[in-house]
Amino acid sequence: MILITNHKFQRFYDVKVNDLLEYLFYCKRTYVLILYSYEQRGSLRWLIVRIIFHIDANSAYLSWTAAAMLEKGYRIDIREIPAVISGDPLNRHGIILAKSIPAKKYGIATGQSLFEARQKCPELAVFPPSYDLYMLCSNAMYHILLEYSPAIERYSIDECFLDYTASKNRFGEPLKIAYEIKNRIKKELGFTVNIGVSTNKLLAKMGSELKKPDQIHTLWPSEIEKKMWPLPVGELFMVGRATAQKLQRININTIGDLAKADPNHMKALLKSPGLLVWEFANGIDDSQVTLNSDIIQKGVGNSTTISHDVTDRTEALMILLALTERVAMRLRRLGYMASLVSVSVKTDGFIRYSHQLKLQSCINTTTEIYEYVCLLFDQCWKGEPIRHLGVHVSDFQDIEVRQYSLFDNRDSEKLQAIDRVVDRIREKYGTRSIIRGRFANGNTNAVQGGTNDSDFIMMGGYKQ
Numbered sequence: 068m069i070l071i072t073n074h075k076f077q078r079f080y081d082v083k084v085n086d087l088l089e090y091l092f093y094c095k096r097t098y099v100l101i102l103y104s105y106e107q108r109g110s111l112r113w114l115i116v117r118i119i120f121h122i123d124a125n126s127a128y129l130s131w132t133a134a135a136m137l138e139k140g141y142r143i144d145i146r147e148i149p150a151v152i153s154g155d156p157l158n159r160h161g162i163i164l165a166k167s168i169p170a171k172k173y174g175i176a177t178g179q180s181l182f183e184a185r186q187k188c189p190e191l192a193v194f195p196p197s198y199d200l201y202m203l204c205s206n207a208m209y210h211i212l213l214e215y216s217p218a219i220e221r222y223s224i225d226e227c228f229l230d231y232t233a234s235k236n237r238f239g240e241p242l243k244i245a246y247e248i249k250n251r252i253k254k255e256l257g258f259t260v261n262i263g264v265s266t267n268k269l270l271a272k273m274g275s276e277l278k279k280p281d282q283i284h285t286l287w288p289s290e291i292e293k294k295m296w297p298l299p300v301g302e303l304f305m306v307g308r309a310t311a312q313k314l315q316r317i318n319i320n321t322i323g324d325l326a327k328a329d330p331n332h333m334k335a336l337l338k339s340p341g342l343l344v345w346e347f348a349n350g351i352d353d354s355q356v357t358l359n360s361d362i363i364q365k366g367v368g369n370s371t372t373i374s375h376d377v378t379d380r381t382e383a384l385m386i387l388l389a390l391t392e393r394v395a396m397r398l399r400r401l402g403y404m405a406s407l408v409s410v411s412v413k414t415d416g417f418i419r420y421s422h423q424l425k426l427q428s429c430i431n432t433t434t435e436i437y438e439y440v441c442l443l444f445d446q447c448w449k450g451e452p453i454r455h456l457g458v459h460v461s462d463f464q465d466i467e468v469r470q471y472s473l474f475d476n477r478d479s480e481k482l483q484a485i486d487r488v489v490d491r492i493r494e495k496y497g498t499r500s501i502i503r504g505r506f507a508n509g510n511t512n513a514v515q516g517g518t519n520d521s522d523f524i525m526m527g528g529y530k531q
């Protein structure tokens with residue numbers, strides 16, 4: 068029997084003779100197969116070097132907004148002027164979610180407050196986020212990628228891993244196809260991507276992070292020393308700011324320094340992630356491209372900075388209901404049920420606190436989520452003036468596998484049916500086409516967050 072394995076002999080796949088011949092053919096033309104004449108339990112073992120692409124949309128939120136605006140007839144490409152996508156641009160203290168390259172030149176960074184950014188560049192153009200548009204763009208990109216391989220992992224809204232190993236026989240040289248994908252996304256969808264090409268996910272991802280935008284980079288194992296090791300250690304995947312500081316304290320400044328360090332020393336310093344980042348610095352990563360057609364979302368949240376300080380409980384609860392409406396709609400659209408609900412509050416003194424509750428059963432109806440939101444809010448609010456409120460749900464389960472709790476005596480089926488109808492009306496006629504009666508006479512926006520949605524139908528002909 069012939070087995071295929073990684074270099075640590077951890078994963079084995081049976082190989083048919085025909086497949087093996089194909090692999091050998093493959094090997095002759097490229098560098099892809101390495102033969103291990105290694106005898107163990109009477110088996111010959113082989114190492115297949117995979118070909119992995121990491122596709123990453125360049126400043127996704129901003130370029131997707133730009134592409135959508137151009138398609139609608141807007142004359143200015145906001146990628147070419149100092150522009151940002153910012154949460155709550157009409158309110159106080161929005162946070163910068165994405166910036167154009169000209170905005171970056173003013174020193175504007177993601178995560179900065181809009182106030183700070185405007186001080187750096189008074190003529191800054193500000194646009195609100197539109198999560199529905201982003202999903203549309205992300206799906207359109209995914210559908211182009213699917214034409215080249217079924218083995219795609221949607222890593223985040225703007226990033227995918229694609230396993231090209233088996234596609235090579237059909238489509239040919241990986242680099243040629245990487246360019247084809249990049250150019251098609253640019254032409255058909257109107258935004259640019261970086262693609263990293265290598266033999267594992269880590270190197271592909273690090274490759275796509277090299278010079279941006281609109282670039283293809285290979286980061287083959289033989290190129291690690293030249294292309295990856297000179298980079299600051301903080302740029303390595305999984306090395307956060309705190310870890311980078313710890314490493315710098317012992318004079319590990321570049322990825323190369325980390326790669327050459329003693330792995331046991333790294334483990335002692337950083338606990339178990341120490342070994343992982345040491346392996347990453349050496350370009351070692353055996354993780355598979357895990358197929359998923361949906362973006363793995365761990366949580367759905369929605370929050371808002373309020374234009375005035377809220378001191379009244381009823382008003383706070385109205386805002387929370389409006390936030391919950393959007394959260395619950397997004398949850399249902401993803402086809403999930405959630406079992407963890409949390410509420411966050413930021414006071415006028417910038418004190419932030421949150422409360423969460425793990426439920427016995429999973430829920431997805433607006434009414435049920437809102438009941439817990441109210442409970443949590445009452446538990447955590449101490450009566451201070453509120454400037455920011457948030458609702459978040461997580462710990463998902465697929466809708467089909469809902470477990471009914473014995474204590475669940477509400478008529479969930481009925482509530483779900485109502486939500487289905489409301490969702491359908493909103494999908495067809497817009498988010499604000501149907502609102503709860505209690506919002507009718509008030510000033511609170513009935514469904515909050517994710518502005519600019521529902522009237523955007525297509526991008527490059529791809530449907531949601």
Ligand SMILES: [Mg+2]
Pocket residue numbers: 123124125126127225226
């Ligand atoms: Mg990106």
